[in-house]
Amino acid sequence: MESLRSLLRPVMSVPLARHLVVALVAFVVAMAVIGTSSQYLQTRYAEMAYFAIAAGGLTLLTGLSGQLSLGHGALMAVGAYAATLVLERTGGETLADVFVALLVAIAVCAVVGVVVGVPAARLHGPYIAGATLTLAVAVPRLANQWDVLGGEQGLQVPVPRASELPAWIQDLIWFFTAVEIDQYSFLAYLGWLLLVLTFVALANLSRSRVGRRWRAVRDDDVSAELAGIHLGRARVVAFTVSAMCAGLAGGLMAMNVRLTAPGAFTITLSLTLLAAVVLGGLGSLTGALIGAGVLAFLPHFATDLGESAGLSATQAAEVTPVVYGLVLMLVILLAPAGIVGSLRSFLARSSLTSSLGQTKEKTT
Amino acid sequence: MRNTARRAVQVVCVLTTASLLAACGAGKERPSEDGTAVGVTDTTIKVGAHFPLTGPAAPGYSEIPSGHQAFYEYVNDAGGVHGREIEMVVKDDAYNPTNTSAVTNDMILQDEIFAMVSGLGTPTHRAVVQRLNDDGIPDLFVSSGSLQWGDDPAASPMTFGWQPDYEVEGKVIGQYVKENMPDAKVGLFLQDDDFGEDGEKGARQFLDAQIVDVQKYTPGGSTDFSPQMSSFKSKGVDLVIGFNTPSYTALSQIAAQGVGFKSKWFYSNVGSDPALVGGLLASMTKGKIPAEQGVKLMDGMMTTEYIPGVDAPDDEWVKLWQKVWDSYSKKGTEKLTNYRIYGMSQAYTFVQALQANGKDLTRESIVETIEKEGASFEGPGLAPFRFSEDSHMGISGVSVVEIKNGASEPLTPVLVTDIGDAPIEEDDSAASDAPPSSGLPE
Numbered sequence: 144m145e146s147l148r149s150l151l152r153p154v155m156s157v158p159l160a161r162h163l164v165v166a167l168v169a170f171v172v173a174m175a176v177i178g179t180s181s182q183y184l185q186t187r188y189a190e191m192a193y194f195a196i197a198a199g200g201l202t203l204l205t206g207l208s209g210q211l212s213l214g215h216g217a218l219m220a221v222g223a224y225a226a227t228l229v230l231e232r233t234g235g236e237t238l239a240d241v242f243v244a245l246l247v248a249i250a251v252c253a254v255v256g257v258v259v260g261v262p263a264a265r266l267h268g269p270y271i272a273g274a275t276l277t278l279a280v281a282v283p284r285l286a287n288q289w290d291v292l293g294g295e296q297g298l299q300v301p302v303p304r305a306s307e308l309p310a311w312i313q314d315l316i317w318f319f320t321a322v323e324i325d326q327y328s329f330l331a332y333l334g335w336l337l338l339v340l341t342f343v344a345l346a347n348l349s350r351s352r353v354g355r356r357w358r359a360v361r362d363d364d365v366s367a368e369l370a371g372i373h374l375g376r377a378r379v380v381a382f383t384v385s386a387m388c389a390g391l392a393g394g395l396m397a398m399n400v401r402l403t404a405p406g407a408f409t410i411t412l413s414l415t416l417l418a419a420v421v422l423g424g425l426g427s428l429t430g431a432l433i434g435a436g437v438l439a440f441l442p443h444f445a446t447d448l449g450e451s452a453g454l455s456a457t458q459a460a461e462v463t464p465v466v467y468g469l470v471l472m473l474v475i476l477l478a479p480a481g482i483v484g485s486l487r488s489f490l491a492r493s494s495l496t497s498s499l500g501q502t503k504e505k506t507t
Numbered sequence: 508m509r510n511t512a513r514r515a516v517q518v519v520c521v522l523t524t525a526s527l528l529a530a531c532g533a534g535k536e537r538p539s540e541d542g543t544a545v546g547v548t549d550t551t552i553k554v555g556a557h558f559p560l561t562g563p564a565a566p567g568y569s570e571i572p573s574g575h576q577a578f579y580e581y582v583n584d585a586g587g588v589h590g591r592e593i594e595m596v597v598k599d600d601a602y603n604p605t606n607t608s609a610v611t612n613d614m615i616l617q618d619e620i621f622a623m624v625s626g627l628g629t630p631t632h633r634a635v636v637q638r639l640n641d642d643g644i645p646d647l648f649v650s651s652g653s654l655q656w657g658d659d660p661a662a663s664p665m666t667f668g669w670q671p672d673y674e675v676e677g678k679v680i681g682q683y684v685k686e687n688m689p690d691a692k693v694g695l696f697l698q699d700d701d702f703g704e705d706g707e708k709g710a711r712q713f714l715d716a717q718i719v720d721v722q723k724y725t726p727g728g729s730t731d732f733s734p735q736m737s738s739f740k741s742k743g744v745d746l747v748i749g750f751n752t753p754s755y756t757a758l759s760q761i762a763a764q765g766v767g768f769k770s771k772w773f774y775s776n777v778g779s780d781p782a783l784v785g786g787l788l789a790s791m792t793k794g795k796i797p798a799e800q801g802v803k804l805m806d807g808m809m810t811t812e813y814i815p816g817v818d819a820p821d822d823e824w825v826k827l828w829q830k831v832w833d834s835y836s837k838k839g840t841e842k843l844t845n846y847r848i849y850g851m852s853q854a855y856t857f858v859q860a861l862q863a864n865g866k867d868l869t870r871e872s873i874v875e876t877i878e879k880e881g882a883s884f885e886g887p888g889l890a891p892f893r894f895s896e897d898s899h900m901g902i903s904g905v906s907v908v909e910i911k912n913g914a915s916e917p918l919t920p921v922l923v924t925d926i927g928d929a930p931i932e933e934d935d936s937a938a939s940d941a942p943p944s945s946g947l948p949e
Binding site for chain 2: 299402407460
């Protein structure tokens with residue numbers, strides 16, 4: 144144990160190395176958990192993964208650079224449609240198709256992120272919220288303008304069958320979990336792999352010079368500018384990075400839902416993402432992860448609970464948003480810093496869990 | 508700091524080891540292969556369905572599953588089908604295709620249903636047809652008249668329609684208008700998806716020259732139809748044919764009154780329930796149009812019919828539905844409605860298929876049974892089913908009716924046809940079917 148400790152010490156003191164170690168361990172745990180879960184739970188984990196990726200991006204934007212976006216649902220829509228169109232063209236049968244589709248989704252969202260981020264950088268506070276809100280309202284409606292986007296009924300998303308995956312992946316999964324990979328577990332593994340990679344990238348970014356600039360811009364834009372930071376550039380970069388996360392999340396969502404339709408990307412989606420970020424604890428990636436978990440599990444839990452309490456299906460469906468709202472209100476009342484923020488005040492010394500900066504000391 | 512890091516690593520190591528150990532014994536339970544299918548035991552059959560229980564499409568449609576459940580309870584209390592009781596899981600999709608996909612996933616993986624029975628809606632059900640067929644799950648009697656449930660059994664071998672498809676309905680409406688109102692300037696009011704598209708295709712076979720304007724709407728989008736009604740008005744439309752859901756019947760009526768557009772109206776069956784539309788008009792105008800007056804507003808409107816409804820209380824089928832509803836409705840206060848009758852009529856067909864299938868029930872056998880024997884199923888439908896190996900289309904015809912005092916009066920006999928250029932013929936052979944005295948399909 145002592146030798147392990149001394150072995151770990153140099154690794155754990157370098158942020159990148161520390162993030163990688165944590166990420167690797169997290170991924171192995173995730174794989175084991177996914178591999179031993181039922182197909183139903185696997186779909187929930189996959190859902191949690193893409194929500195967490197989007198929420199992670201939003202955490203970075205809101206928590207670090209201080210821009211509030213109500214339009215991330217729209218960015219997820221852009222990513223979902225981009226990925227779907229690629230998968231449709233390529234047939235979506237191989238792993239390569241999947242990665243090409245996700246890369247295109249990220250790239251398209253990067254472009255959209257710059258286009259939206261540039262005017263947004265001139266705005267602040269409620270004005271950015273307003274501008275991005277219009278995005279959330281308008282973008283999904285575009286699907287009705289062009290036939291290629293499938294209108295209200297949306298587009299079906301082809302996903303590779305497990306048997307079409309490369310043999311080495313099938314073997315690897317078998318080796319770790321003793322369960323054959325299928326479509327559900329494949330999407331869950333893929334989601335968590337990308338989630339871990341995204342979070343490592345985001346955690347490093349926030350620890351880097353770029354992240355420090357963002358924090359400076361957030362906390363006091365005048366002193367940041369005096370210190371030679373280009374405010375606009377810092378904000379646009381933050382918006383773009385965050386948009387890329389939303390694009391990746393959208394692409395994954397398309398594959399999981401197997402349908403891309405405007406109805407999935409209502410303003411409610413943007414608000415729920417924000418809720419996840421607030422719920423978990425603004426500014427912390429762990430918080431985003433926990434918020435996403437609540438998002439993926441709570442509605443089903445509430446419906447099941449309602450039904451087992453003897454409510455009719457209609458009543459159970461109606462009770463779900465109520466439970467969701469109550470949980471959100473309780474967290475905000477009892478733990479204003481979010482779940483992670485409040486835990487952190489107990490474990491003030493923790494550094495391993497706070498991959499992404501400290502919670503805001505100064506609220507703006 | 509280092510202390511915490513070490514502890515975290517230790518915890519993670521323990522967790523990993525534990526999970527990996529658990530994984531070794533995993534060998535997930537697979538569906539048994541001994542002749543019975545997932546969702547079927549010696550004493551139960553579990554089926555699922557997605558319905559809009561909340562949201563804009565919920566009025567009316569959310570009542571359909573209660574009709575199903577009442578009839579299944581009636582059957583279960585009479586001993587079930589081949590000794591098996593039917594259990595139905597209903598999940599809310601709020602008429603949003605993305606939700607449909609999610610709840611269908613849950614029903615397949617969590618509830619482990621044997622079959623999807625009567626999932627509702629064209630855009631919504633379209634989202635899951637591929638999925639159900641890929642997984643080999645019977646997808647029976649979809650609550651929608653879109654062609655895609657039955658016109659290509661090779662592509663969707665597990666999926667069956669139930670009600671007359673919108674093309675057949677459009678054809679009958681088109682022919683009726685052409686013969687009886689040859690000078691009418693026709694405006695089409697369409698839901699902007701396969702529902703409107705299929706209806707338009709049927710109607711255009713006869714009315715291409717008479718149609719002067721087409722207006723579409725997106726469900727869940729705008730609720731103000733003044734621009735559409737103004738357009739009808741300016742183009743001189745004097746007959747509107749609507750392929751729309753009930754909420755949009757009410758909204759189009761409100762908008763037409765608002766812009767002073769007067770016309771004759773012909774709503775396809777889906778959007779024409781007088782009681783529901785009357786109630787919707789009352790709630791949407793906050794009582795400015797009271798429900799009774801709303802029902803009266805529907806007077807003189809034309810529509811189509813393919814099963815007897817609440818306006819025919821002396822019909823033998825309606826008597827049966829009333830009896831079932833009176834004994835099995837959850838709350839005695841809720842009335843029998845056309846939507847509950849629709850649900851019970853579908854449930855009747857499903858029970859009939861299970862009966863015909865016999866004791867050995869698998870996902871493949873139920874499909875085979877419906878293909879072989881479905882065309883001869885007797886039920887409340889006014890026209891026969893078209894089920895065969897080459898077609899999974901449902902009821903083959905409708906009759907045109909006019910609404911008077913909230914009830915329908917027939918304008919034509921039952922007119923039967925098929926998709927494409929199949930001729931329209933009179934055929935009321937199925938209209939005379941009477942329910943067996945037990946009320947259970949034999």
